[in-house]
Amino acid sequence: MNTDPVELAREVLDAHAAWGKTGPGTDECEQASHAFTSAVRRHGYDLARAVLAVSELHRPIRAYDECHDPECRNEHIELEDYWGCDSTVIGWACDECCYDNGNPLECKKHGGDHTGVTADQACSTRAALTKDGQAHS
Ligand SMILES: [Zn+2]
Ligand SMILES: [Zn+2]
Ligand SMILES: [Zn+2]
Structure with missing residues (x-):
């Protein structure tokens, strides 16, 4: 089949x-x-x-900038060379297109810069899935 x-x-x-x-x-x-x-x-x-x-696979996740505040009491996301938290959210990104295991990629759509990217704009694949088709013609 x-x-x-x-x-x-x-x-x-x-x-x-x-x-x-x-x-x-x-x-x-x-x-x-x-x-x-x-x-x-x-x-x-x-x-x-x-x-x-x-x-x-293609789900929008928050994109973070680094937190440089040593006094910051937020819960932090720690990666190898990165330290970010809720107050450093800059926009949205796609888990599959924009990140590799939590590490930001130079993604094609945003060139690695997710500042101001909305959840809707995070991924072209997802946008294609949710776009209005001709289902009700
Ligand atoms: Zn994607
Ligand atoms: Zn912080
Ligand atoms: Zn991206």
Whole structure:
């Protein structure tokens, strides 16, 4: 069985498009509607699982600047050469695209600078997942 989520999604969308092309109330429409429902039933689970897997990887996390306050009593995130806390939050980043095991990368989208980046702007992959599609045409 084919489990490539891209092809499964295409099959569902194609069935939906074909359904949309039929005249309402016709036999053709009835059949196309069944074909669509059947595609959703067969592929819904795999597609949902794929979406969750991707969104689990590409989740927005807070980006921190370094805390230089020796008196600071916040809980701190300590990495090899880094010390940051809640008062040094500068924006958002993507756990997968912008960091490697907690270490900031020169990510393509932000060039490593996450100052002022909102959670929505943190990751293009996530944005593509949450963008309004043509689901309700
Ligand atoms: Zn990402
Ligand atoms: Zn601090
Ligand atoms: Zn980034």
